[in-house]
Amino acid sequence: MKYAGCNSAVECLLPKQGVTSSNLATRSIVPKGGSCLTPRSVPFFLVRYQVAARAAGLSQSTIRHTTNSLTYFARHVGLDTDVQRIGVDEFRTFLAALRDQNVWAGTPKVKPRLLSPTTINTYARAIRAFWSWLKREGIIRKNVLQEVPAPRLPRRLPRAFGETEVRQILQSASGQPRDIAMVQLLVDSGIRLSELVGLALPDIDLKLGRLRVYGKGGKERYAYISKTHCYVNRGLSRKSTATAPDGGPAISELGWHADKRPTRR
Numbered sequence: 676m677k678y679a680g681c682n683s684a685v686e687c688l689l690p691k692q693g694v695t696s697s698n699l700a701t702r703s704i705v706p707k708g709g710s711c712l713t714p715r716s717v718p719f720f721l722v723r724y725q726v727a728a729r730a731a732g733l734s735q736s737t738i739r740h741t742t743n744s745l746t747y748f749a750r751h752v753g754l755d756t757d758v759q760r761i762g763v764d765e766f767r768t769f770l771a772a773l774r775d776q777n778v779w780a781g782t783p784k785v786k787p788r789l790l791s792p793t794t795i796n797t798y799a800r801a802i803r804a805f806w807s808w809l810k811r812e813g814i815i816r817k818n819v820l821q822e823v824p825a826p827r828l829p830r831r832l833p834r835a836f837g838e839t840e841v842r843q844i845l846q847s848a849s850g851q852p853r854d855i856a857m858v859q860l861l862v863d864s865g866i867r868l869s870e871l872v873g874l875a876l877p878d879i880d881l882k883l884g885r886l887r888v889y890g891k892g893g894k895e896r897y898a899y900i901s902k903t904h905c906y907v908n909r910g911l912s913r914k915s916t917a918t919a920p921d922g923g924p925a926i927s928e929l930g931w932h933a934d935k936r937p938t939r940r
Contacts, residue, residue, distance in 0.1 A: 715757045715814075717749035724808055734891065744801035758806075759815055766820050770799055792828055799825045836862065860886075864898045 712719045721742060728738045751769045752761055773795045777787035803820050810818040836844070841862055848854040861871055870888035878887040886898045 713755040715759065716755050717745055717752070717758060717761075718754055720758060720809065720814060721745050721749075721805075723812075724805060727808065727812075732893075734893070736891075740797065741801045741805060744798045745805055747798070748802050758809060762819050763823055766799075766802065766823050769802075770795060770823075770826060773798060792826060796826050796828055799823075860900065863900045866898045870898070 712722070724745075725738060725742065728741070748766075748769055749756075751772065752765045773790055776790050778790055803818075803823075803825070806815070806818045806820040809815045844858055844862075845855060848858050857871060860866070861868070864886060866886065866888050867890065870890055873889050874886065880886070884900050886900065887895065888898050889895055
């Protein structure tokens with residue numbers, strides 16, 4: 676089907692089109708206000724990658740990060756550039772340009788800072804993973820980007836909170852048993868914030884001092900807490916009357932009465 680402003684050799688999609696499982700799978704096309712995706716370009720194959728990634732069970736955050744990374748890369752090399760023409764030089768030039776990129780450039784009242792080496796490394800790994808997918812799909816014959824090593828990361832020892840800092844964090848809690856239990860559980864177990872928020876009552880074994888948590892990509896693992904976990908008894912016990920600040924239950928069969936964003940604050 677052909678629409679105004681496009682030719683038969685391109686696929687037309689709405690700019691900023693909401694991507695859902697249905698329209699990704701059917702490749703539905705809406706002509707009004709459409710923009711063109713040149714065949715064999717990064718944006719063209721990115722649509723196919725999103726379908727394949729969802730079918731493979733990759734997390735939404737992984738797909739979103741890969742999409743963002745490839746979008747930036749495509750703008751750098753040219754949105755219409757054939758993926759077969761993109762090589763080591765273009766990839767290295769992009770990584771070098773990222774080192775001069777300000778995070779908050781153009782944002783008023785915010786002091787700009789350069790992208791961290793970790794952020795640049797994640798961009799590089801996402802783009803190389805996409806090129807590996809192109810190779811597996813038979814779209815390209817050789818993954819030339821695999822020859823470029825990921826940018827080095829600075830080796831720093833993890834910084835642990837001191838006793839005074841832990842006390843200050845506990846004092847900043849609202850005073851609710853749930854909030855105190857959540858903070859102490861983070862300090863004691865070392866689990867991620869997303870794993871903490873994802874905890875449900877059946878995941879907590881107080882007798883063994885063990886937590887069943889779900890990490891990135893839905894990976895299940897066990898984390899352990901110290902024997903002196905009376906705070907867990909007060910805040911997480913099935914018989915606990917501890918409530919959330921708005922009066923809801925502290926934790927239930929379905930999980931915390933909490934959300935990750937306010938919990939992070």
